[in-house]
Amino acid sequence: MRIGIVNDMPLAVEALHRALTRAPEHQVAWVAGSGAEAVRRCREDTPDLLLMDLLMPEMDGVEATRQIMANTPCAILIVTSDVERHVSRVFEAMGHGALDVVATPVLGATPLPDAAALLRKIHNLGLLLGQKTARKAPEPALRDSNSCRQSLVAIGASAGGPAALVDLLKQLSPGFPAAIVLVQHVDESFATGMAQWLASESPLPVRLARMGDIPQPGCVLLAGTNDHLILQGSGELAYSATPSAHIYRPSIDVFFDSVTANWKGEAIGVLLTGMGRDGAQGLLNMRQRGFMTIAQDQASCAVYGMPKAAAQLEAATEILPLADIGRRLMMLCD
Secondary structure, three states: OEEEEEOOOHHHHHHHHHHHOOOOOOEEEEEEOOHHHHHHHHHHOOOOEEEEOOOOOOOOHHHHHHHHHHHOOOEEEEEEOOHHHHHHHHHHHHHOOOOEEEEOOOOOOOOOOOHHHHHHHHHHHHHHHOOOOOOOOOOOOOOOOOOOOOOEEEEEEOOOHHHHHHHHHHOOOOOOOOEEEEEEOOOHHHHHHHHHHHHHHOOOOEEEOOOOOOOOOOOEEEOOOOOEEEEOOOOOEEEEOOOOOOOOOOOHHHHHHHHHHHOOOOEEEEEOOEOOOOOHHHHHHHHHHOOEEEEEOOOOOOOEOHHHHHHHOOOOOEEEOHHHHHHHHHHHOO
């Protein structure tokens, strides 16, 4: 991939250069020392991937991400030092469309610390960007999903997801009668911070899903490890290392499929903004089971990838703006 580096610290830029030399299939397209310069460079020469720092002069990485994704969208990986101190900024950048986050490699010891993690993230994003379109599935026969009270809302999100999840949860009332389980593409090292951030913004309690949890009405559970979250036949949640082939862990498809196979009540599947196709096939499987399925529309998506894939498969019973999804869930679960 052609990679742009956005960082104002010479030592960090050198560390990124050295890390990338370990993967000769990649090349550095250009280096920008500020967010504003990155916005300009993307207009002139949009790379395949940006390694975006958060703290920079003139324009920070959050605003640069917002402007780039609005005008010259490309894959963005947040690469910054001391990630834990900047959790809120990380999620804000992801809300604008950044795909993932990793610590900046540090010059010094050999091998270069954190270089393997950076290259693994870049490799996974390369696989994601190269995914091919799946064959369109036939229209399934549906039962009337409005005839029964819903009891589980399964939500999947990726790039742009944190901000979208906040907007959706704010539309729900504190007495929301269905259980909610979220699968967001985020590394497990940031999952606790994300759950706390969502809880501070949501009228409903939010926490990480634990082994053995049973989804409860009015409670939001977030997938919290790099293993896949699954719903077992007993109704309990669990984490599984298999299937191993999925690029993103946790996988939305894996969770949606477990709901299709094992949830004994009524359910609604919701697929929000994100790059790639994760969740589209799982949403179709939920629809074929007879569950209500909703995909976010293009206009309100930070990244119209996963919902687009769902629309191509005709996996969504309804395609709605983000501002209407929470209200629709309130109607369905009333």
